[in-house]
Amino acid sequence: MKQHIIVNSQTIDVLAVMMLIATILHISTGRLTTCVWAYAIRSFILACASGIIAYLSGIYHIFITTGITLVIKVVIIPWFLFYIIKKVGIKKEVESFLSFTLSLLCSCGVILVAYYATEPIIQFESTLMKHCLPISIAITLVGFFTMITRKKAITQILGLLAMEDGLFFAALSTSYGMPLIVELGVFFDILVSVIIMGIYVYRIKETFESIDIGFLKELRE
């Protein structure tokens, strides 16, 4: 039984690392569609992890959040983002204030900060799921980092979604998720905010002929 639990928690650790790899893919790629694919893949892995956690812990409301994750984060949001990218006719390149290599190294540093910051906590945990907390905080911080450094409005949405993924995974792996009603609220928030931001992106494009958020400074007159 003990062996069984250790193997399964290591599965969750490996899934967490795969989420981290998807996040690094999101940072390192130069194409917007690949960024959206990275988000969809990470959400799918997140859904797998939460399904396994639900099965192991026997808390059934996590199954519900797993299902909602699959529907909203893996299908609806990526589909909507692809739709916006097509509708706005964005060029494929991602633009950033930092060079790609530099932003890659910075996010590597951010991930290490997350590991060092959580080291005192994970020392006291049992052997189960040692990588989950640092990785979820790392994903949150990297999402924040992309929101700061990327120029386009769509990449900002993706940064926000990464932060939300990280927080969701932190709650899931440390305390088996938040109460169901809170999570439903969060999902609804995310869905609505992505749709509103999508429409907003479209309006920015209509007004400035570009979705570079640098143009928003021109609002000050």
Added chain:
Amino acid sequence: MIQLIILPILQIVVIAGLSPLIKGFINNIEARFQCRKGSSLFQPYYNLAKLFRKDAVISETASWIFIATPYVTFVSILIIALLVPVLSSTVPANFTGDVILVIYLFALGRFFLALSSLDTGSAFGGMGGSREMTISSMAEPAMMLSVFNVAIINGSTNLSNITQAMLSYKLLSPSLFLSLAALAIVIIAEAGRIPVDNPFTHLELTMIHEGMILEFSGRYLALIEWASCMKLLILLTILVNTFLPWGIASGLTFPGLIVSFFLYIVKIGFFAFLIAIVESSFAKVRLFRIPNLLGTSFVLAVLAIITHYIVS
């Protein structure tokens, strides 16, 4: 005593004999993705046989380095074939070196290829050589870090010991998973496959490895082509037998080797299929984007080592 004779011969035969087949397999799968029927699986063997029968043309300005290069490249790859565990976790040339020697033997072959590409004075050769050296200067640290992570976890740089130790793992640990991902990216760069280099074209804008070997012909070209096939197979073997060594024979019993051989074929075939998928679904990246790809691999390898130290 028999072990000392049989195992090296077996490894050389498997690596040298199977490597053109792997190339043919990848080409065939890619042709099927493009809705073509594709050439036979054995086409690379026919190509090699044809090249060995042809005369070699050597530039008048070429020095002895040009003639020595095919042999140096081929022999360095053959030595590597003796340094990695293939069918059995025992390594024939275990006493001479470890994974660091493997990495530097790859570097030796590449160094001589780059020299010979400059030797004939052809413009394309020099361009290919400089590109190859640029890429390898970024691929090598990433490869070393990801292999060193495995070495640190298992407490040995000896590939035979690493394979033995990895046999006891039921599931890859997160840190090993990160270095597996890093090594997979590096292998694509080292073997000159599509997101980094296009192995099928002689178009001057894209070529790296093909540019270097443009001046070779006849049996010299055959040796270099064969060596590059073997390099791909050996890199895949290192990946498979250090990270997923399940089913590899520990001793030298006949049934164990048979089982190990079939599992080896299945695992290598799986990774070759993955390479074919990657090559069919991605375009070659621009030369100035390659540091980006290899930087990703480097970051993954660094994270692998540091997470191992922090968490465990």
